[in-house]
Amino acid sequence: MSLPSPHALSRIVVAIDGPSGSGKSSVSRGVAARLGLRYLDTGAQYRAVTYWMLQNKVDLADPGAIAADAGVPAITSGTDPAAPAITVDGEDVAAAIREADVTGAVSAVAAVPEVRARLIALQREIIGAGGIVVEGRDIASVVAPDAAAKIFLTASEEARAHRRNTENGGGTGTVAATREALTRRDSVDSRTNALAAAPGAAVVDATELTLEQVIDTVAGIVIHAAEGAAPDADSQGVGLTR
Ligand SMILES: Nc1ncnc2c1ncn2[C@@H]1O[C@H](COP(=O)(O)OP(=O)(O)O)[C@@H](O)[C@H]1O
Numbered sequence: 001m002s003l004p005s006p007h008a009l010s011r012i013v014v015a016i017d018g019p020s021g022s023g024k025s026s027v028s029r030g031v032a033a034r035l036g037l038r039y040l041d042t043g044a045q046y047r048a049v050t051y052w053m054l055q056n057k058v059d060l061a062d063p064g065a066i067a068a069d070a071g072v073p074a075i076t077s078g079t080d081p082a083a084p085a086i087t088v089d090g091e092d093v094a095a096a097i098r099e100a101d102v103t104g105a106v107s108a109v110a111a112v113p114e115v116r117a118r119l120i121a122l123q124r125e126i127i128g129a130g131g132i133v134v135e136g137r138d139i140a141s142v143v144a145p146d147a148a149a150k151i152f153l154t155a156s157e158e159a160r161a162h163r164r165n166t167e168n169g170g171g172t173g174t175v176a177a178t179r180e181a182l183t184r185r186d187s188v189d190s191r192t193n194a195l196a197a198a199p200g201a202a203v204v205d206a207t208e209l210t211l212e213q214v215i216d217t218v219a220g221i222v223i224h225a226a227e228g229a230a231p232d233a234d235s236q237g238v239g240l241t242r
């Protein structure tokens with residue numbers, strides 16, 4: 001696959017949204033690494049704020065308490081796809097934010113408008129002049145609606161649960177339990193952001209594709225967009241869904 005000039009890619013914004021376990025992080029990192037773009041994991045930022053709230057014993061059943069502290073933690077996100085970094089008040093929390101307590105609490109924190117406003121402003125600051133792949137739930141719809149390339153990445157519940165479970169070494173529970181937890185979180189998250197393709201987004205269904213195939217597909221969409229080709233991708237997909 002031939003690449004467009006570095007100049008064409010240098011300002012592109014690529015928005016990748018989708019449900020939990022669809023492959024957003026792996027695919028976004030792979031595409032960014034291949035095309036020499038920066039990478040931003042917005043879910044990690046919501047997790048980082050949640051980690052801080054848990055550490056500081058904020059009552060997460062009280063949206064008012066979450067809102068009152070929404071601006072307090074200092075969050076920094078690295079944008080190197082080879083080494084994504086995230087800190088809260090200077091502490092490296094890359095591993096801690098993946099723990100079950102954070103995963104169980106993050107949806108409640110992400111639902112609070114003051115948290116969202118604060119993180120969306122930070123995300124737009126990091127996106128800056130572009131040259132970045134940004135992944136989350138509301139990137140194409142809210143954070144960067146003018147993104148040149150928008151992808152809604154999905155996969156069957158079964159595939160997502162299997163992949164998440166394998167990731168945990170299969171040692172933390174059954175596929176059925178992982179699937180139930182994943183479905184529950186998607187359901188709560190969908191009250192905050194519709195888990196659906198934004199207007200103009202290409203739907204990529206990764207159920208039957210290897211990670212490498214998904215990266216190839218998404219990189220192809222990005223290159224097409226960078227070349228300024230008329231977007232032929234719409235929410236019906238570009239012949240990519242199966
Ligand atoms: N197409 C794929 N085929 C097989 N495994 C995949 C594929 N895409 C992602 N994975 C694996 O599935 C798991 C979840 O992917 P991840 O990128 O963390 O998803 P998300 O960021 O959407 O939650 C990871 O272990 C990842 O390696």
Ligand SMILES: Nc1ccn([C@H]2C[C@H](O)[C@@H](COP(=O)(O)OP(=O)(O)O)O2)c(=O)n1
Binds near residue numbers: 022042107
């Ligand atoms: N742009 C975003 C990104 C994530 N979130 C919320 C929704 C998710 O439950 C949490 C964590 O997101 P994350 O992408 O890390 O979750 P998964 O890796 O897909 O399980 O944050 C959000 O509300 N908006």
